[in-house]
Amino acid sequence: MINKNLIIYLSVLIFGLAAPFIFPAFKVQLSILCVLIILAITWNIQGGEMGYNSFGNILFYGLGMYLCASVQVGMFFPLAEWTESGGEKTFVHTPAQFFQGFGVGLAVAAIVPTIVAGLIGYSILGLRGHYFAICTLGLGVAAGEISGGIEIIGAGQGFTTPPFPNIGSLEARGEFFYFCSFVSLILTFIVVKSIYSTRFKLVLNAIRDNEDKAEAMGIQTMKYKIIGWMISAFFCGLAGGIMGGLVGYIDSTDVAFDGREMGVFMVLMAILGGKGTLWGPVIGATIFHIFKEGFWTFFLGWQYVALGVLIVVIVIYFPEGIMGWLREKYPERFGEVVDEADRKAQVELK
Amino acid sequence: MDLLIFQVPILMVQASMDGILLGILFALIAYGMALQWGVMNIINIAQGDLVILGGYIAYFMYLYGIHPAWGVIVSPIIMYFVGIGIYKLVINKVVDRDLFISILATFGISILFMQLMNFAFGADVVLANSGYGTTMLFDNSVVLPNSKIFAAIISIIFAIGLVVYMKKSKLGRAIRATAQNARAAKILGVDTEKVYAATFGINAALCGVAGALISITFTIHPYMGLPYTIRSFMIVIVAGLGNLPGVAISGMGLGVFEEFADYILGTEFRIGSVFLLLVLILVYRRFKLSKKREYLK
Numbered sequence: 001m002i003n004k005n006l007i008i009y010l011s012v013l014i015f016g017l018a019a020p021f022i023f024p025a026f027k028v029q030l031s032i033l034c035v036l037i038i039l040a041i042t043w044n045i046q047g048g049e050m051g052y053n054s055f056g057n058i059l060f061y062g063l064g065m066y067l068c069a070s071v072q073v074g075m076f077f078p079l080a081e082w083t084e085s086g087g088e089k090t091f092v093h094t095p096a097q098f099f100q101g102f103g104v105g106l107a108v109a110a111i112v113p114t115i116v117a118g119l120i121g122y123s124i125l126g127l128r129g130h131y132f133a134i135c136t137l138g139l140g141v142a143a144g145e146i147s148g149g150i151e152i153i154g155a156g157q158g159f160t161t162p163p164f165p166n167i168g169s170l171e172a173r174g175e176f177f178y179f180c181s182f183v184s185l186i187l188t189f190i191v192v193k194s195i196y197s198t199r200f201k202l203v204l205n206a207i208r209d210n211e212d213k214a215e216a217m218g219i220q221t222m223k224y225k226i227i228g229w230m231i232s233a234f235f236c237g238l239a240g241g242i243m244g245g246l247v248g249y250i251d252s253t254d255v256a257f258d259g260r261e262m263g264v265f266m267v268l269m270a271i272l273g274g275k276g277t278l279w280g281p282v283i284g285a286t287i288f289h290i291f292k293e294g295f296w297t298f299f300l301g302w303q304y305v306a307l308g309v310l311i312v313v314i315v316i317y318f319p320e321g322i323m324g325w326l327r328e329k330y331p332e333r334f335g336e337v338v339d340e341a342d343r344k345a346q347v348e349l350k
Numbered sequence: 351m352d353l354l355i356f357q358v359p360i361l362m363v364q365a366s367m368d369g370i371l372l373g374i375l376f377a378l379i380a381y382g383m384a385l386q387w388g389v390m391n392i393i394n395i396a397q398g399d400l401v402i403l404g405g406y407i408a409y410f411m412y413l414y415g416i417h418p419a420w421g422v423i424v425s426p427i428i429m430y431f432v433g434i435g436i437y438k439l440v441i442n443k444v445v446d447r448d449l450f451i452s453i454l455a456t457f458g459i460s461i462l463f464m465q466l467m468n469f470a471f472g473a474d475v476v477l478a479n480s481g482y483g484t485t486m487l488f489d490n491s492v493v494l495p496n497s498k499i500f501a502a503i504i505s506i507i508f509a510i511g512l513v514v515y516m517k518k519s520k521l522g523r524a525i526r527a528t529a530q531n532a533r534a535a536k537i538l539g540v541d542t543e544k545v546y547a548a549t550f551g552i553n554a555a556l557c558g559v560a561g562a563l564i565s566i567t568f569t570i571h572p573y574m575g576l577p578y579t580i581r582s583f584m585i586v587i588v589a590g591l592g593n594l595p596g597v598a599i600s601g602m603g604l605g606v607f608e609e610f611a612d613y614i615l616g617t618e619f620r621i622g623s624v625f626l627l628l629v630l631i632l633v634y635r636r637f638k639l640s641k642k643r644e645y646l647k
Contacts (some may be wrong), residue, residue, distance in 0.1 A: 053450045124629075126636040128645050130393055130449040134583055138628040141576065145622030264457065271454075301469075308462025315455045316443045 056136025274323025373605025404561025433554025
């Protein structure tokens with residue numbers, strides 16, 4: 001069993017490392033896929049394991065995006081003049097400055113949202129069910145609207161992130177961002193996988209199943225909820241920072257705090273793959289991304305219509321997701337012992 | 351930050367009057383929200399998009415030379431059937447399910463509507479000019495467009511009409527019975543499926559009225575729906591389900607808040623402040639309830 005898993009992980013790893021060289025034309029798409037998988041996995045920590053369906057993780061994503069770019073610029077040049085000058089740059093990062101700035105920026109982009117999640121967690125996570133969902137929806141939209149009014153980060157006209165320095169090869173930019181996002185993805189997966197095998201995950205599931213009872217059993221639910229949200233925020237911020245560099249341009253409501261796209265995507269991907277499973281979000285995000293790119297290319301203009309229909313169809317007819325469907329079909333594969341007679345009786349009962 | 355409003359006190363009167371007239375419209379939308387929430391236990395994120403769609407109906411009448419005020423009659427009739435259609439296609443499959451499912455499903459409808467309206471009507475900000483002129487008060491220092499007063503009066507008429515209808519008519523009684531206990535109502539011979547459809551239709555019709563009025567008094571745009579949803583959600587949670595005077599008062603309160611935020615913070619933060627207020631209200635309620643070891647449910 002261990003061997004089989006090891007083979008799967010190794011093959012995914014090797015494929016991931018080789019992918020930009022096998023499909024050089026799809027480097028940007030593959031990087032976006034990695035970011036999407038990170039977002040789906042982190043959303044699943046709340047939505048799937050904890051039962052807190054958040055529309056507001058986009059807050060951390062956008063925050064990370066703005067912070068990474070601001071730090072990268074602000075370390076070497078005056079930020080206000082940078083955003084003022086828009087696309088035409090009089091300041092140019094040297095390669096050393098660029099990578100140094102990006103590294104520090106990513107660190108800030110991951111840490112600050114974590115702190116923010118910790119600070120607001122106590123207030124927001126006290127809400128339950130749909131109040132939590134709507135409150136976080138409001139939080140995400142408010143962040144977008146407010147950041148769209150702040151001058152120093154470009155307000156309505158947007159923020160151009162530093163262009164990638166010229167270091168010889170033309171392919172370098174795509175490869176750099178791909179490996180950034182791939183390494184972050186591996187990091188996210190390892191962290192999430194390791195916490196899912198501890199007591200922490202059981203506590204999160206207890207909160208999802210019945211929070212009052214979990215509390216009555218002596219679990220400090222609030223503490224665990226906040227920690228869970230902080231873990232999410234950390235990786236969301238990281239993903240946002242990378243995505244900001246990859247896209248090259250940050251707009252408050254269309255790129256950073258894009259509740260209509262990213263904010264819904266992460267929920268949808270996790271649900272499509274199967275909430276509350278480790279691999280579900282990964283599979284969901286991959287399928288979603290392929291589907292989305294197909295639609296975005298062939299039905300240009302109709303993509304939001306397709307998205308709306310897709311959401312409705314998935315939510316109504318497929319709420320358990322792919323992993324849930326597989327689990328129902330092949331319960332033995334998921335380590336469940338099934339009594340055939342019992343199963344038949346249950347089917348008849350239904 | 352702009353503190354002009356504190357230096358020129360008459361602006362406060364202006365903002366309050368504007369806010370109250372605006373708030374009555376919000377209250378009408380929130381009334382529809384409270385109705386479906388109470389009866390079907392559904393939070394409809396597409397509420398605002400129904401409003402905007404209703405607005406476009408009035409706007410098209412205006413384009414074809416009919417006075418947009420007639421939209422107040424036509425728009426709810428069309429929107430009623432749109433509502434029934436949405437119910438039959440989507441909502442009836444999510445009524446008994448988890449609330450989050452309904453939120454997500456209606457979110458999908460909202461995105462769909464947004465984009466379809468964008469295709470059909472274009473991405474321009476439009477308004478239907480009613481040509482009603484303005485009223486000056488206090489030595490011409492407070493200016494109120496007559497269209498806003500008209501909108502407020504029509505909203506009040508529709509709201510009162512609906513309250514009376516709910517109290518007196520057979521369908522109204524069935525709706526109230528279903529809201530109290532759907533199972534018991536079913537046992538006593540109420541066709542709850544029909545009641546749900548009618549409730550959603552009435553809600554959509556109310557959105558249609560509000561939308562037609564908004565297209566006369568303010569502007570409409572395909573992507574402007576979500577703020578109306580959030581406003582009506584906020585009004586309902588402040589007032590509580592089934593508290594109609596509360597809905598009216600908190601609607602006006604929200605209108606006044608928005609106008610003041612507009613003056614003090616600037617127009618670019620107007621929508622942001624609405625969403626932030628929602629978060630603050632929810633957090634405030636959460637802390638207040640947590641003292642009693644309860645939570646919002």
